[in-house]
Each structure stands twice: as C-alpha cells, then as structure tokens.
Amino acid sequence: MQHYKNKTKTSEDKKKKVTIAQAFKTIIWPRRNLVFIGLILIVLSRLSSLVLPWKSKALLDDVIPNKDYDQLYNLLLIVGIAILVQSITSFLLTKILSVQAQYLISELRAQVQKKVLSLPIRFFDNTKSGELVSRIMTDVEGVRNLIGTGLVQMVGGTITAVISLILLVNISLSMTLFVLVPVAIFGVIALKAFGYIRPIFRKRGVINAQVTGRLTETLAGVRVIKAFNAEEQENKAFEEGVERLFQNVKKSLTATAIMTSTSTFLLGIASTGIMGIGGYKIMMGELTVGDFLSFTLLLGFMIAPIVQMSNIGSQLTEALAGLDRTEELMNMTTEEDSENRTIILDKIDGHLEFKDVSFQYEEDKEVLHNIDFTAPPGSVTALVGSSGSGKSTIAGLVATFLNPKSGMVTIDHQDLSKVNLSSYRQHLGVVLQDEFLFEGTIRENILFPKPNASEEELQHAVKAAYVNEFTDRFDDGLDTLIGERGVKLSGGQRQRLAIARAILADPKIIILDEATSNLDTESEGLIQKSLSELTKNRTTIVIAHRLSTIKKADQILVVEAGRIAERGSHEELIAKQGRYFDLYTYQAKI
Missing domain, CATH: 1.20.1560.10 (ABC transporter type 1, transmembrane domain)
Incomplete structure (x- = not known):
C-alpha cells in the first residue's frame, strides 16, 4: 500500500x-x-x-x-x-x-x-x-x-x-x-x-x-x-x-x-x-x-x-x-462569497424548492440531472433509492455544502446561492448517519449548537430524544465522558445524542441522513417518537434506506441515477407498483 x-x-x-x-x-x-x-x-x-x-x-x-x-x-x-x-x-x-x-x-x-x-x-x-x-x-x-x-x-x-x-x-x-x-x-x-x-x-x-x-x-x-x-x-x-x-x-x-x-x-x-x-x-x-x-x-x-x-x-x-x-x-476562495451572497435571512418559513437543478463533482460527469421538487414549510420529504443515486448530493445542496452546476435551489423563493450562509445555517439542523461527536461529556455535545441554552431547554432536548433513557444509568449522568468521537457509547446512544443536539438547536429545516440506521428495534421505536417531535412544523429532508420509517412522509422522491424516477405519498407509490413498490416489498420480505 x-x-x-x-x-x-x-x-x-x-x-x-x-x-x-x-x-x-x-x-x-x-x-x-x-x-x-x-x-x-x-x-x-x-x-x-x-x-x-x-x-x-x-x-x-x-x-x-x-x-x-x-x-x-x-x-x-x-x-x-x-x-x-x-x-x-x-x-x-x-x-x-x-x-x-x-x-x-x-x-x-x-x-x-x-x-x-x-x-x-x-x-x-x-x-x-x-x-x-x-x-x-x-x-x-x-x-x-x-x-x-x-x-x-x-x-x-x-x-x-x-x-x-x-x-x-x-x-x-x-x-x-x-x-x-x-x-x-x-x-x-x-x-x-x-x-x-x-x-x-x-x-x-x-x-x-x-x-x-x-x-x-x-x-x-x-x-x-x-x-x-x-x-x-x-x-x-x-x-x-x-x-x-x-x-x-x-x-x-x-x-x-x-x-x-x-x-x-x-x-x-x-x-x-x-x-x-x-x-x-x-x-x-x-x-x-x-x-x-x-x-x-x-x-x-x-x-x-x-x-x-x-x-x-x-x-x-x-x-x-x-x-x-x-x-x-x-489565498483559497472561501465558501462565503460576500460579493454574491448578500441576502440576509432574519427568519424563514422553510419553503424549499429545487428548480431544474443539475450538479457535477467532476467535469462532464453529472450526478444530478434536472431535479425539480417543492418542499412546503413544515413538510417531510423523503429521498429513497439505491446507493450512489444522488440522495446525499441533494441533501448537500439543501445544506449549502454544494452549489448547483445549473438550475436553482430556493429558500422562501430566495436563490440559496445568493443567501448569506451564516444567516441560513442558523436555521438548519443536520443529523447524519455517522454522526460526529466531540470528545468531552454528553452535556457538552448536546449543548454544542447552543452553549448558552438554559437547563430547561437542555432537559427538554434530552427527554425528547430519550437520551435520559440511558444517561440515568450512568453514575455521572449527562456529565459522563464519552471518549473520542463518542467511542464509549453504542451506535443507538450516539444517534439519540445527535438528535437531542438537533432538537436543542431548534432549526426550521432538518436534514436526516439515515438517522435511524444505527438503532436497534427498541431504540428505533423511541427515536421515531422523538423524530415526530423534531420534525413538527419544520421542513424536513429525510434520506432513508429503511422504507418502513418514512410511511408518513408528505412526499417520497425515488431517486435513480441522478433523476427523480417517481414521486408521491407512500400509498400512491405502492399503488403505482413501480420502483418504490419493488424496493418496499423486497425489504418487507427481508
């Protein structure tokens, strides 16, 4: 090597x-x-x-x-x-x-x-x-x-x-x-x-x-x-x-x-x-x-x-x-382009829209082709599809980690490429599949997005994400040291801690990237309840392989080869008996 x-x-x-x-x-x-x-x-x-x-x-x-x-x-x-x-x-x-x-x-x-x-x-x-x-x-x-x-x-x-x-x-x-x-x-x-x-x-x-x-x-x-x-x-x-x-x-x-x-x-x-x-x-x-x-x-x-x-x-x-x-x-160019990103968002409703968006990581190798969809304020949009289909790239565009090659992503009808990043990201919450935790205590990790939060706000986030379900068993409770990247916690515990962090941030837009993938059946049941609380009145983008977790999504987008192959609610897509139907029935058999 x-x-x-x-x-x-x-x-x-x-x-x-x-x-x-x-x-x-x-x-x-x-x-x-x-x-x-x-x-x-x-x-x-x-x-x-x-x-x-x-x-x-x-x-x-x-x-x-x-x-x-x-x-x-x-x-x-x-x-x-x-x-x-x-x-x-x-x-x-x-x-x-x-x-x-x-x-x-x-x-x-x-x-x-x-x-x-x-x-x-x-x-x-x-x-x-x-x-x-x-x-x-x-x-x-x-x-x-x-x-x-x-x-x-x-x-x-x-x-x-x-x-x-x-x-x-x-x-x-x-x-x-x-x-x-x-x-x-x-x-x-x-x-x-x-x-x-x-x-x-x-x-x-x-x-x-x-x-x-x-x-x-x-x-x-x-x-x-x-x-x-x-x-x-x-x-x-x-x-x-x-x-x-x-x-x-x-x-x-x-x-x-x-x-x-x-x-x-x-x-x-x-x-x-x-x-x-x-x-x-x-x-x-x-x-x-x-x-x-x-x-x-x-x-x-x-x-x-x-x-x-x-x-x-x-x-x-x-x-x-x-x-x-x-x-x-x-001398490298920063992501915050002060000349072009002049729109400041004091507050947002969360109306998210993709207008004919295409994206490429390398020249002449498009990974997204003409993506169009609207996510109204407070709605849940689920992205499903095979690995490498472009789901995470769409989420990256929503998070402003990436910028479209062509087309436009808008927030409340404002071009996201012209919005000041800090003013937008203060309304954004992300829970990743492999969530990163900092070395320190459970309390410090939950407080990370809002260090000055009150004890009442902290406890609300802890209970909403069912973090107290396992911290109550620890001698030091929320002050338990979790080791580098949370190595002393199980996958399910790390995930719940990450969700508590997102709840405390109180964002208007939530991106959930396989948020329940590391959870056992018991933990998943608890998390589904807390996610319902987390996504209430917030525009949510969910990337999920476990299709059973997104039945209640307002719209499901089936992404294949960088295109939206199907869209609709769970019931509508099942009735179509197309790609989503195949994925869902295959998982049900497993």
Missing part, C-alpha cells in the same frame, strides 16, 4: 513563492516599532562587542609598554561597561523579539485555522485532516525567524561586519583585501545553496503533512486496523513516510554542511594567510603587535556574522517556504 508516493514536481515547484519583500510588507512592517527597537538593541550590542578588540591595541601598544596604571583602570572600566551593555541588550532582544515572534505564530495559527474552517466542504473531502493540522500548527512556525532574533541578527551581523571591515582596512588594506577573496567565494556558494534549499524545505512541509495525515487516520481507525490484523502494513506505510522525511532532511543538512565546511576551509585559509602576512609585517616593522591582535580579533567579528548568516539564511529560507504553503491556504 503506497500511502506516501512522490507527487509530481510540476504543481509543487511552479507555485508562487513568497518573497522577502512580501514578508517584510505583511509581517515585519506592521510590527516595525518592535523591529526598530530590536535593531537599536542589536546595534548597541554589536558596537559594545567591538570595544574589546578596539581597546586591545591600546593595551599592548600604549598601556603595558608605558606601565600606565590609570589608563589600565580606565580601559578595564570601559570594557566592563561594554560587556554589561552587551548582556543587557542580549536579554532585551530575547525578551522583546522572541516573545513577539511566538505571539505572531499563535496569531497566524488562529488566522489559518479560521481560513480553513471558511473553506467549502469539497476542500475537506479532498484533504486529510491530519495534513491540515500539520499546515496549521507547523508551517507558520518558521516566521519566528522573520520577526524574532533571526532577521535582526542578520541585520546586526551585517552592521558588525561592515564596521569591522572599515576598522580592518584602517589597520591594513593589503591584509583586508587578502581576506575578502575567500569571503566573496563563500558568499557566492551560500547564495546558490539557499536557492537549492528552499524547495527542499517546501517539500518537507508537504511530506510532513502527508505523514501526519496518515498517522492521524491510523490512530482514528485503530479498531479497524486491529480487527483486520493490519498493524504490519500500517507500520510499513508509516516507515515509508518517515523515510521520505528523513531523505528530505538529509538533503538540507548536506547542503548546510557543505556551506559550513566550505566556510571553515576558506576562512581557515584566510586566517593562515593573515598569520603569515601579519608575522612578516611585524618583523618588518610595518605592523605593531597591538595592530595584529586587533586585526585578528576584528577579523573574527567580521567573519563570525558571515558564517552565522549561513544558519540564519537557512532559517529564513525555511520560514519563507512555510509562508509559501500558508499563503496557498490563505
């Missing part, structure tokens, strides 16, 4: 990349005051760090030969103050910028999660939840290097290198020029390496999301895995994903190692050359011992930031690669 196949590079490599200029405009500039303070602190820190090499010349050339104790004490005081300034600025840098960077990460995560929840259902159908978790939690982490110490250190390092270079030229132009040759070669190699590393970091985000996605699925489906004795194949699939992640990390580490070793070699050559040239100049009397010591120390201050920039450059490259993927999500 190949869960982690390499995707083609075309779509991944051609995607628009976030530039430093864009990152500066959207992330750094809005926080320019903090960054400016950071730059001032880093400049103070770097300048104070240059005091020691600067004063070392005076120590060797003036203080020691002249045995000037007063100047020695002054020199020590100046160096001590410089070290204190360096320590304080270093602390403030971490305190201000690193904390702000973490705040930015949390802010970005919240923005990305908000964006993800605003995307249409189709996006989630094609994307693993674990993959999205990775993109929300991991991709944004790199921005700490933009607003945090990374970028500021790069700027500070540049300032230090430039000041050191000026001081080096002042001491010896020839020695400085000799050093600049290997430094320039290293700079060219580093730029090439960063261009090579960025796609690797971007690909790492993709692989990490895929591996996380698969792992999330594995943990969620652990019962199925154990039931089919499939641990070995799942382990193998995960190992393949981890191996791909390792190979990606190995590539970036190799590139970084090449940069580091190249810098060590080139700068080592420079240092060796300086020893020779400096020694010769001292012997010739062209350079003092103090000048040579200052030059050597300043050379370290010029080279250290350059070497450090290879690491910082990798961090910034990783940050931009993460922003690339984050930007992809943020």
